[in-house]
Amino acid sequence: MVDIKLLSRSVCLILFQLVQTDALIANRCNEGFTMLSKERWSQECFKFSLAARSWRSYDDGYERDDDTARQRSVDRPTKTAFDEFGPEISPQKPKIVVLGATGRVGRHVVRQLLETGGKDMTIVALVRDYDKAIKLFYDDCIFARKGPSLQIVQGNLVPREELPGFSEQDPNEEVFFQQKAESAAKFYGTNVSEYDNREMLPSLNEALESCIVDATTIISCVGSVRPTNLWHDVLARPLWRLLRSDVSKWCKDPKHPYYTNYLSTRKALTLAEREQRKREAAVMALVEDDEKNKDPVVVPKIRFIRISDLCVGQKPWNFVPLVTNMMQSVVFRYQEMAERMLDQSTLLETIILRPGDLVDEERDVNTTTLQVSASGVVPNPARVGREDVAALAVAAASFSNERNETALEGPFHYTLGVRWVGEDMAPYPSQGRKHDGLPDARLALKRTIETISKAKERTRRRKQLVAQKQSPPRQRANDIIERIRSQQSKRLGRIQPHGICVAVPTYFFVMLAAKTVLYPMVQVLPGGRTVLLPGLRRLNQTVISAIWGFLLAIMRNLLPLARRRRYISF
Secondary structure, eight states, X not given: OOOHHHHHHHHHHHHHHHHHHHHHHXXXXXXXXXXXXXXXXXXXXHHHHHHHHHHHHHSOTTOOOHHHHHHHHHTOOOOOHHHHHOSOSSOSSOEEEEETTTSTTHHHHHHHHHXXXXXXXXXXXXXXXXXXXXXXXXXXXXXXXXXXXEEEEEOOSSOGGGSTTOOOOOHHHHHHHHHHHHHHHHHHTOOGGGGOOGGGSOOTTHHHHHHHTTOSEEEEOOOOOOOOOIIIIIISSTTHHHHOSOOTTTOOOTTSHIIIIIIHHHHHHHHHHHHHHHHHHHHHHHHHHOSSOOSOOOOOOOEEEEEOOGGGGSOTTSHHHHXXXXXXXXXXXXXXXHHHHHHTOSSSEEEEEEEOEEESSOOOTTTOXXXXXXXXXXXXXXXXXXXHHHHHXXXXXXXXXXXXXXXXXXXXXXXXXXXXXXSOOTTSOOBSOGGGSBSSHHHHHHHHHHHHHHHHXXXXXXXXXXXXXXXXXXXXXXXXXXXXXXHHHHHSOOOOOHHHHHHHHHHHHHHHHHHHHHHHHHHHSXXXXXXXXXXXXXXXXXXXXXXXXXXXXXXXXXXXXXXXXOOOOO
16 A cells, blocks of 8 residues: 555655745846856756755755754855865876877777776777767777777867867857847846856866866877868968967968877877876875874876877978978978977977888788887888787886986986887898897896986986086086086977978979970960060069078078087076
8 A cells, every 4th residue: 555645745755945945036037147058047947956955955945953954054164275176186007098098099099998908997988979989899898898988078179169160159040049048138137248157068078078077197199181272271371370389360270280190289288288187186185184204205297198190209391201291281390390399398298200101011020020119210221010009009008117306306208219120121132130129028128218218317327426526516517518508409409490491392393394384385475475475584584583591591590600619608
């Protein structure tokens, strides 16, 4: 038997809660709440209903005991500084964020993480196309149930709202909103400006921000191939657009290397540094509260791994970088800008991988090994498989830094060149010798890191020997000079002249093509041979002499600067 009294009492209580929730929403609207669409209004009503329930749990109208109500108001929880840092000051479980997870290298990174990762690991794949990601990783998730967990987050590193010329305001919607806002303001006696809810919209980079929270490693596999647009990139504003690296004021193509290589890296690096600062601030607050613990506390650094290109380490006037920059929108300039930005980070550990020519073929372990260079440069030819590059990125994400890191020493920054080596790589030419590399990516990375550590140790010992032979005042002066010199070298480090190296041959070929087309056309026109043709020849000679004069002036100014010695002034 159903208790009729209990049932009726429950129904009355539910109706009372609904009425009180509606009253709370009406009260919020009377205070000047913003106008929203139907879908957004339903979402906000749901939020307000939850807020009303939580509010009534601390100050309920049914409480008749004044002492109990007063005690509940006193025990109401307050927001502390640690609430902003999240539940964990330093994440105990590894969380690896993969940017560009559906790319030709990113998909291998995700699959190898699922195969080799532990149960406690969380893999976050940031993708643009959610359906494509489901198709790619569905089988991997089925067979890797006992391994790490995979989270697929849909987001765009280059949203269309950040491109120049974007306008999201529809005139019809704006008029409709203005009419409704005026009607509501007239009814409630408020201002129209109070109904503008655009500040409540989520951030454009909300997906990326949520991914980086509690992250331990970020692997960036973002990249694109964008052919050079002859009109927009070269002819619209001659020399101006090729020489300037910032294209955010005129380029509307989200596939431009400025957006995919540089801007996406800058966003992820900024958010990761902010997350690192929060963790360090939380740890410092704990150390200040604990007066007994005076030992230095080292907060684990977030590791940022980026897959770049081997041609970034070459001179921009070499044949391969020059032709690639001419055909693909000066792509290596923005690759180098992203690398410089990572090297200058003082909060994160960064590892930059520079593979050569990427191929989809599998490596023959019997005849070919993997070479990792600590200098970031390997000789040509430099073919390497995408699976090996992904394996190296996974190994870089999981290796532990065994050196004693201090606050003065700072995080490490590695730039590594990658290629296959072997004498028998038919039908392709040989690349080095087989014993120059190792058969496994983890072993190759480990040997390279050990080589870098040994070189740093030798440098440190050499400095100690030199310091022992010097007097203390001279030693301090040399330390100050060395520190200032290193700071100036980082500050004065400039990007290589990719724009000039591309502009000179590009405009030369454009003028040559224009001359080839215009001369036959001018000869056909009436008076062309007697008037127009001599004028074009004089114009051609003037342009050539101006270009040569410009190049000679640059050479005259560069030679004295190269011979001048730079001294450090105090």
